[in-house]
Amino acid sequence: TQIMSRGLPKQKPIEGVKQVIVVASGKGGVGKSTTAVNLALALAANDSSKAVGLLDVDVYGPSIPKMMNLKGNPELSQSNLMRPLLNYGIACMSMGFLVEETAPVVWRGLMVMSAIEKLLRQVEWGQLDYLVVDMPPGTGDVQLSVSQNIPISGAVIVSTPQDIALMDARKGAEMFRKVHVPVLGLVQNMSVFQCPKCKHRTHIFGADGARKLARTLDLDVLGDIPLHLNIRETSDTGQPIVFSQPESDEAKAYLRIAAEV
Numbered sequence: 001t002q003i004m005s006r007g008l009p010k011q012k013p014i015e016g017v018k019q020v021i022v023v024a025s026g027k028g029g030v031g032k033s034t035t036a037v038n039l040a041l042a043l044a045a046n047d048s049s050k051a052v053g054l055l056d057v058d059v060y061g062p063s064i065p066k067m068m069n070l071k072g073n074p075e076l077s078q079s080n081l082m083r084p085l086l087n088y089g090i091a092c093m094s095m096g097f098l099v100e101e102t103a104p105v106v107w108r109g110l111m112v113m114s115a116i117e118k119l120l121r122q123v124e125w126g127q128l129d130y131l132v133v134d135m136p137p138g139t140g141d142v143q144l145s146v147s148q149n150i151p152i153s154g155a156v157i158v159s160t161p162q163d164i165a166l167m168d169a170r171k172g173a174e175m176f177r178k179v180h181v182p183v184l185g186l187v188q189n190m191s192v193f194q195c196p197k198c199k200h201r202t203h204i205f206g207a208d209g210a211r212k213l214a215r216t217l218d219l220d221v222l223g224d225i226p227l228h229l230n231i232r233e234t235s236d237t238g239q240p241i242v243f244s245q246p247e248s249d250e251a252k253a254y255l256r257i258a259a260e261v
């Protein structure tokens with residue numbers, strides 16, 4: 001109610017960007033960044049005529065540089081805007097390009113907000129059909145500020161099927177609704193583990209938790225991503241699975257989700 005009573009500030013579009021899709025999660029470590037990266041690649045893979053960008057506003061723990069195998073300082077354009085770095089056909093911008101990899105990001109309050117402002121307004125994206133935004137986990141000031149400052153086509157919420165993650169995912173969905181951002185649906189990550197040797201399937205974080213939550217919140221489940229070694233390895237080595245193993249079942253799960261958004 002506090003948010004509503006303040007009223008929504010005017011949302012100025014990001015120049016050249018048609019659709020902004022934010023990827024959010026209630027808590028950290030559930031696979032939000034992995035989903036954001038593979039979703040961006042999948043949107044481009046599903047339709048090669050689409051230009052896709054990836055913006056990492058997870059200012060406290062930017063993981064896009066590593067996952068997209070990118071580092072370096074963005075060049076400045078003539079109008080003093082930062083040029084995104086490019087890999088696998090995706091234009092990327094991250095706090096990680098602006099600070100040393102090993103430097104702890106200890107900014108608070110205003111400094112974080114001015115960093116967000118830079119990332120939202122001072123990047124020369126060119127023409128993009130989709131900009132996928134990797135949000136920080138939770139429902140704090142950064143998420144609220146991003147949601148209120150730019151027009152967002154929809155939010156994808158990532159959760160494991162565990163109760164604790166789902167409780168936080170629910171808060172995320174409610175926050176987006178309050179600021180009138182359409183929630184496209186939930187991605188249930190790490191939903192099942194299949195033993196590579198005996199093929200036995202185990203629901204390590206419980207089964208179908210996200211589906212139940214989606215029903216109570218009247219949300220769609222966009223898809224399930226299994227807990228799989230190849231997802232972890234490709235993510236950690238900067239060769240995201242949708243790019244490096246597009247024919248795998250895991251990559252296909254991301255491609256299906258991209259077709260839904």
Ligand code: ADP
Nearest residue numbers: 028029030031032033034226227228231232235
């Ligand atoms: P978050 O952005 O929510 O903090 P990450 O995307 O950084 O989470 O993922 C956390 C860790 O879990 C990473 O090491 C990532 O490679 C791994 N991971 C994410 N999703 C999966 C999955 N479906 N299967 C295996 N590992 C995964």
